[in-house]
Amino acid sequence: MTTRTPLMAGNWKMNLNHLEAIAHVQKLAFALTEKDYEAVEVAVLPPFTDLRSVQTLIDGDKLKIKYGAQDVSSHESGAYTGEISGAMLAKLNCTYVAIGHSERRQYHGEDEPLVNAKVKAAFQHGLTPILCVGEELEVREAGNHVAHTLAQVDGALKDVPQKDVATIVVAYEPVWAIGTGKTCGEEDAQEVCGAIRGRIRELYDEETAEAVRIQYGGSVKAGNVAKIMAQPDIDGALVGGASLDAEEFVKIVRFRDQ
Numbered sequence: 001m002t003t004r005t006p007l008m009a010g011n012w013k014m015n016l017n018h019l020e021a022i023a024h025v026q027k028l029a030f031a032l033t034e035k036d037y038e039a040v041e042v043a044v045l046p047p048f049t050d051l052r053s054v055q056t057l058i059d060g061d062k063l064k065i066k067y068g069a070q071d072v073s074s075h076e077s078g079a080y081t082g083e084i085s086g087a088m089l090a091k092l093n094c095t096y097v098a099i100g101h102s103e104r105r106q107y108h109g110e111d112e113p114l115v116n117a118k119v120k121a122a123f124q125h126g127l128t129p130i131l132c133v134g135e136e137l138e139v140r141e142a143g144n145h146v147a148h149t150l151a152q153v154d155g156a157l158k159d160v161p162q163k164d165v166a167t168i169v170v171a172y173e174p175v176w177a178i179g180t181g182k183t184c185g186e187e188d189a190q191e192v193c194g195a196i197r198g199r200i201r202e203l204y205d206e207e208t209a210e211a212v213r214i215q216y217g218g219s220v221k222a223g224n225v226a227k228i229m230a231q232p233d234i235d236g237a238l239v240g241g242a243s244l245d246a247e248e249f250v251k252i253v254r255f256r257d258q
């Protein structure tokens with residue numbers, strides 16, 4: 001029987017300015033109850049420019065919503081224009097940071113060595129990576145989705161110590177299901193999430209594999225979350241579009257009622 005706490009994380013992507021962010025977190029805080037927080041960990045990943053406002057609200061009112069960033073630099077500090085370091089995110093009390101999202105891989109050329117360096121940078125500053133992996137449509141159509149995703153896991157975790165890996169979150173996001181309304185069938189999602197856990201077992205050990213939380217991401221909504229969460233190796237969702245609607249996101253957090 002698993003003891004992993006489900007993690008529902010809202011990846012806002014490039015949406016909501018800092019004022020809208022405050023209003024949005026207020027709506028979530030107003031709707032969520034102690035019962036919700038006991039059952040599920042809730043997190044938001046706002047744009048960098050919102051983080052200070054979100055921190056002030058969450059820390060100031062001792063809200064139980066966690067927060068984090070959508071990316072982190074692999075560098076420590078210095079002449080890296082436009083980059084945000086792990087130390088900066090840690091200073092803002094971020095818990096999580098998404099790393100290797102397919103939109104970063106696709107539009108910013110992020111490859112496995114860079115993703116691996118970012119994972120290490122996150123751990124160095126006490127941030128928990130939400131490591132995003134997943135295949136493009138042509139890879140799935142060719143039947144190579146499991147091998148492709150596991151190769152991403154191998155690359156991202158290269159030389160990452162076991163004590164760190166035990167705390168990581170992996171988000172399986174088939175690229176063709178992101179923002180398209182096409183959800184991966186729950187059994188197909190389980191196939192890959194189960195394989196990810198199996199790979200962590202091979203690379204590390206049973207205890208580490210059982211500790212790691214694996215999320216599914218890709219057109220998750222209140223209407224499909226319950227079936228996805230019923231899968232044995234799926235421990236949460238990384239939610240894009242639907243996380244921008246507070247009411248919908250709260251329903252996703254309450255997946256057991258859907």
Ligand SMILES: O=C[C@H](O)COP(=O)(O)O
Pocket residue numbers: 011101173177178179180181217218219220238239240241242
């Ligand atoms: O990080 C979130 C994913 O890219 C999923 O986005 P979506 O829920 O809009 O499909």
